Amino acid sequence: MPELPEVETTRRAISNFEGKVIKSSKVNNPNLRWKIDKNFEAIVRNFQIEEISRRAKYIIFKSDTYSMLLHLGMSGSLRILDRTSNQFKKHDHVEFFFEDKKIIYNDPRRFGSIHLAKDIKSHFLISKLGIEPLEKKFTGSHLFNICSKSKAPIKSLIMNQKNVVGVGNIYACESLFEAKINPFKESCCLSEGECASLVKCIKKILRNAIKVGGTTLKDFYSADGSAGYFKFKLKAYGREDEDCLVCNDRIMKTVQNQRATYYCSTCQV
Ligand SMILES: [Zn+2]
Numbered sequence: 561m562p563e564l565p566e567v568e569t570t571r572r573a574i575s576n577f578e579g580k581v582i583k584s585s586k587v588n589n590p591n592l593r594w595k596i597d598k599n600f601e602a603i604v605r606n607f608q609i610e611e612i613s614r615r616a617k618y619i620i621f622k623s624d625t626y627s628m629l630l631h632l633g634m635s636g637s638l639r640i641l642d643r644t645s646n647q648f649k650k651h652d653h654v655e656f657f658f659e660d661k662k663i664i665y666n667d668p669r670r671f672g673s674i675h676l677a678k679d680i681k682s683h684f685l686i687s688k689l690g691i692e693p694l695e696k697k698f699t700g701s702h703l704f705n706i707c708s709k710s711k712a713p714i715k716s717l718i719m720n721q722k723n724v725v726g727v728g729n730i731y732a733c734e735s736l737f738e739a740k741i742n743p744f745k746e747s748c749c750l751s752e753g754e755c756a757s758l759v760k761c762i763k764k765i766l767r768n769a770i771k772v773g774g775t776t777l778k779d780f781y782s783a784d785g786s787a788g789y790f791k792f793k794l795k796a797y798g799r800e801d802e803d804c805l806v807c808n809d810r811i812m813k814t815v816q817n818q819r820a821t822y823y824c825s826t827c828q829v
Pocket of ligand 1: 828
């Protein structure tokens with residue numbers, strides 16, 4: 561599943577479309593997680609893109625009237641082709657035509673979505689989202705404040721989008737390992753120092769992943785068609801029964817909140 565670093569990598573790969581105009585679009589198949597609006601093609605005509613930004617795992621194309629909100633879901637991807645290319649892949653849901661290029665949205669499993677909104681901030685997918693992890697405002701004391709009110713395990717708390725966005729399962733496991741914090745620890749038991757360390761590790765790991773172009777367990781192709789899949793060095797995730805790289809004890813795997821949690825019970829207390 562594309563996580564925040566993959567989405568950010570995708571955004572960067574299409575950032576040179578800022579300032580360009582979507583002349584027209586073609587919806588080949590409107591059936592995504594939410595059906596694409598039937599007026600979509602009419603609204604996305606001569607759509608002048610002022611800015612392409614990211615909020616959580618949404619890519620936002622802003623024009624002076626509408627914003628287009630795009631989510632890659634579990635298996636979505638974008639690719640850039642020449643406008644005249646007739647390459648067509650199964651599950652090419654939407655095509656956006658520019659002067660000489662086109663961007664194609666492909667999504668085999670259809671968990672992605674494309675919405676249009678006049679006021680993006682009040683959109684139901686955006687309005688309740690928590691803070692961005694890479695923002696300066698996301699600090700140890702910010703996290704400590706959230707943690708002090710919650711008995712939820714810390715891993716669940718940092719994966720809850722209402723608290724902080726974009727910390728997916730892989731990155732949650734890796735950040736907690738790096739910060740030496742047990743994923744099952746009650747959030748309200750974390751000290752301010754532990755929160756500061758965890759925030760630092762979350763930022764470091766996400767930045768690192770963005771730097772290598774994002775990581776997922778399945779193939780991921782960044783929007784410009786280059787293979788954006790780099791094997792990121794994971795220290796905990798996916799390493800069940802392997803030696804902990806810090807203490808040589810074994811990495812354990814348990815299911816927590818229906819997600820696989822990998823951790824070292826010696827290092828992470
Ligand atoms: Zn260890």
